[in-house]
Amino acid sequence: MPIYEYVCPACDLKFEMLRPMSRANEKAACPECKEESERVLSTFACCSTDSSGMTSAIAGSGNS
Ligand SMILES: [Zn+2]
Numbered sequence: 001m002p003i004y005e006y007v008c009p010a011c012d013l014k015f016e017m018l019r020p021m022s023r024a025n026e027k028a029a030c031p032e033c034k035e036e037s038e039r040v041l042s043t044f045a046c047c048s049t050d051s052s053g054m055t056s057a058i059a060g061s062g063n064s
Contacts, residue, residue: 004028010035 001018008015008030015037017028027036 005040006030006037007040008033008035008037013037014040 001020002024003016003018004024005014005016006028007013011030011033013030013032015028015031019026019028024039027038029035030037
């Protein structure tokens with residue numbers, strides 16, 4: 001079973017949970033406050049595009 005990482009929105013606690021892949025997208029209860037926590041991609045998520053440089057160049061080309 002793979003391990004997934006969750007971050008609690010209430011207390012900011014980061015915790016890991018072992019669960020079947022079929023339940024990976026389900027929320028997990030925070031061990032501290034039992035708040036439902038969203039799954040986060042752990043260290044693998046290195047390349048999320050938060051820089052608007054590349055995409056804005058494509059979106060801005062409207063004239064010909
Ligand atoms: Zn919590």
